[in-house]
Amino acid sequence: MNPTYIARCAQLAMLLEVSATPKPGNVDRNHDFDDVKYEHFLASAIGVGPIFERAAIAKKGIGSFIRESVEESIRWQRGGNTHFGAFLLLVPLVMAAGNDDIKSVTKVVQDTSVEDAVEFYKAFRCIKVRVGSVKELSIDDPNSVNEIKRRELTLYDLMKISSKYDAIAHEWISGFHRTFRGASVLEEKLGQMSTNNAIIFTYLTLLSERPDTLIQSKFGLEKAIKVSEKASTLIENWDLGAISDFDEELIREGANPGSTADMVVGSLFIALLGGVKP
Amino acid sequence: MNPTYIARCAQLAMLLEVSATPKPGNVDRNHDFDDVKYEHFLASAIGVGPIFERAAIAKKGIGSFIRESVEESIRWQRGGNTHFGAFLLLVPLVMAAGNDDIKSVTKVVQDTSVEDAVEFYKAFRCIKVRVGSVKELSIDDPNSVNEIKRRELTLYDLMKISSKYDAIAHEWISGFHRTFRGASVLEEKLGQMSTNNAIIFTYLTLLSERPDTLIQSKFGLEKAIKVSEKASTLIENWDLGAISDFDEELIREGANPGSTADMVVGSLFIALLGGVKP
Numbered sequence: 001m002n003p004t005y006i007a008r009c010a011q012l013a014m015l016l017e018v019s020a021t022p023k024p025g026n027v028d029r030n031h032d033f034d035d036v037k038y039e040h041f042l043a044s045a046i047g048v049g050p051i052f053e054r055a056a057i058a059k060k061g062i063g064s065f066i067r068e069s070v071e072e073s074i075r076w077q078r079g080g081n082t083h084f085g086a087f088l089l090l091v092p093l094v095m096a097a098g099n100d101d102i103k104s105v106t107k108v109v110q111d112t113s114v115e116d117a118v119e120f121y122k123a124f125r126c127i128k129v130r131v132g133s134v135k136e137l138s139i140d141d142p143n144s145v146n147e148i149k150r151r152e153l154t155l156y157d158l159m160k161i162s163s164k165y166d167a168i169a170h171e172w173i174s175g176f177h178r179t180f181r182g183a184s185v186l187e188e189k190l191g192q193m194s195t196n197n198a199i200i201f202t203y204l205t206l207l208s209e210r211p212d213t214l215i216q217s218k219f220g221l222e223k224a225i226k227v228s229e230k231a232s233t234l235i236e237n238w239d240l241g242a243i244s245d246f247d248e249e250l251i252r253e254g255a256n257p258g259s260t261a262d263m264v265v266g267s268l269f270i271a272l273l274g275g276v277k278p
Numbered sequence: 279m280n281p282t283y284i285a286r287c288a289q290l291a292m293l294l295e296v297s298a299t300p301k302p303g304n305v306d307r308n309h310d311f312d313d314v315k316y317e318h319f320l321a322s323a324i325g326v327g328p329i330f331e332r333a334a335i336a337k338k339g340i341g342s343f344i345r346e347s348v349e350e351s352i353r354w355q356r357g358g359n360t361h362f363g364a365f366l367l368l369v370p371l372v373m374a375a376g377n378d379d380i381k382s383v384t385k386v387v388q389d390t391s392v393e394d395a396v397e398f399y400k401a402f403r404c405i406k407v408r409v410g411s412v413k414e415l416s417i418d419d420p421n422s423v424n425e426i427k428r429r430e431l432t433l434y435d436l437m438k439i440s441s442k443y444d445a446i447a448h449e450w451i452s453g454f455h456r457t458f459r460g461a462s463v464l465e466e467k468l469g470q471m472s473t474n475n476a477i478i479f480t481y482l483t484l485l486s487e488r489p490d491t492l493i494q495s496k497f498g499l500e501k502a503i504k505v506s507e508k509a510s511t512l513i514e515n516w517d518l519g520a521i522s523d524f525d526e527e528l529i530r531e532g533a534n535p536g537s538t539a540d541m542v543v544g545s546l547f548i549a550l551l552g553g554v555k556p
Contacts, residue, residue, distance in 0.1 A: 004328045012324045012354075015293070016317065019307070029297070029307040029316075038307075039294065039473050039556035046290045049327060050282045076290075077556050195317050278317035278355050 003056035006097045006273065010052045010090050013268035014045035014083060016278065017261060020199035022243050024207075024231070025215075025250030026261045033256075040079030047076030048087075055091055056098035062112050063119030063155055065091045070123040081127035085168045085214075085262030089179060092172075093269055102270060106175045109156055116155035117148050137161075167213040167259040171266075182206050182267025187276060195278045200243065201235060203264045208232035212257035219255055227257060281334035284375045284551065288330045288368050291546035292323035292361060294556065295539060298477035300521050302485075302509070303493075303528030304539045311534075318357030325354030326365075333369055334376035340390055341397030341433055343369045348401045359405040363446045363540030367457060370450070371547055380548060384453045387434055394433035395426050415439075445491040445537040449544075460484050460545025465554060473556045478521065479513060481542045486510035490535035497533055505535060 018041040021028040032038055048069045055065040069087040074080060096105035121137075121144060137144040137158070148158070159172035171179055182202050189198035208231040211224030227250070234243055250256065296319040299306040310316055326347045333343040347365040352358060374383035399415075399422060415422040415436070426436070437450035449457055463483050467476035486509040489502030505528070512521055528534065 008324045008327060008354075011327075012321055015320045015324065019317065019320065037473075037556075039297065042293045042297065043290055043556045046286045046293065049286060049289075076286075079556075195315075278315075278321045278357075 001097055001100055003053045003098060006056040006094055007049050007052035009272040010094050010269050011045045011049055013265050013272055014086060016199060016268050017265045020196050022247040023200060023203055024243060024247040025256040026258065031251060036079040036082060040077040041082045043077035044073040044082040047072045052094050055094045058095060062091055063116030067119045067123035070126045074126060084127060085259060086265040088168050089171060089262060089266035090269060093266055097273055109172045112155035114149060114152055114154055117153050117158050118145055120155050121145050165213060168262055178206060179263050179266035180270060182264055183270035186267055186271045190276055199264065202267060203260060204231045204235045206263055207257050207260045208235060212260045214258040215255050227255065279375055279378055281331045281376060284334040284372055285327050285330035287550040288372050288547050289323045289327055290550055291543050292364060294477060294546050295543045298474050300525040301478060301481055302521060302525040303534040304536065309529060314357040314360060318355040319360045321355035322351040322360040325350045330372050333372045336373060340369055341394030345397045345401035348404045352404060362405060363537060364543040366446050367449060367540060367544035368547060371544055375551055387450045390433035392427060392430055392432055395431050395436050396423055398433050399423050443491060446540055456484060457541050457544035458548060460541055461548035464545055464549045468554055477542065480545060481538060482509045482513045484541055485535050485538045486513060490538045492536040493533050505533065
């Protein structure tokens, strides 16, 4: 498959995800955060195109593509971290698409090296993010990289360690199961509702099926479970007004289901690659 | 200047323009038309990346790059024409940027050939658009292409013919004067207001300075002048509520200042290329 086509599907996935509204708790076309604004997400999605294009023809180097994506993303806008979690999913998916076999993503991540883990830590340093951090190997501890080298930990190993408390890492070790699940939901719903609403439906479905780990890390498991239960109610009784109210409630609390939003980017990429069109 | 950098500035210009809201009368992040929706503009902007990249290193072929942009744009979404007028401005600007001299755009358009004119007509055929049509050489008349060849009309000649009633064509023969003017307004306003509001301010400024030719072609000169006078009042008494009301009024009437919106895309491109960041 054409690498520029793959890259553009990944970029459009980023745009469609951030544009979908109301997307309870996260940045969307009608909701900025104080520091990170909608336009920052647009610029980030545009900026990373050439990195994805190179990733689509590469056979290795996930870690450095993740680092380069982060660097390019923050070069194009002034909002800081916009897509860290999304890049963790998109880069291996893009590489798998470049193999003409999106399902090869499992092998792509299993084949990562110690060098990939080191590059991943460099990416971290560009933007101190909460999501995806490996608790035993703190990003703030300069010894972490030495420790990674000493223990010969690959990026896959790091993801295994953090998979218990981070949904994106869990995708890495579980064949991107939920990301593919989201793509199926999207494909089904795009025939029944507008592109925007199909994305919101998919987001709420994924959120309802598992507590969001970003909310969990900020507010604890109980809160994350409550948010998921509410998402479940909202998809059963589809009502954009009620979804908007929930959005306002989460925004007010600062409770953003960021891991779920990242996953929807991955799901959109798979669906677009499969031929879905806005 | 790096061709992928140039292409991405052009793509981001398209995204920022269509996202700015409330943009009286046109599609924005909160306003779809019945057939053309916001998401169609996002997909179009993503789709054309590789065409712009090739245009940035090309020395000739404006006409075919315009045709390819249109074809790629409609391949990526189901809404039809989104960016025809914008491509007419962006393609020569991208080529000029590729020369490391954005001001060389005047020479770039003057150097067009009869072949460029023929390709432009092919682009037209993909999407019957109102804006930019050359009245004497109807797009619906299969003899138009023969007539262009017989009279040896270049694309610049066609633009000269239509410059009296089409603002985009007028840019071609006047050194992209208003597009550059918009870039100056943007650069000034971006220091004083949000990215979104600076774009709206620029749009209203350009609209106030000259009647929009798309409105003129649909509703006549008198209506176009009225719209411009109203835009003038709105920038003098900056009030987003009043701008929203005007937006609703124009949307209701189907009066969209499309040529002015296209010009803002060009202005944004110049400003982004000059280092402005969202």
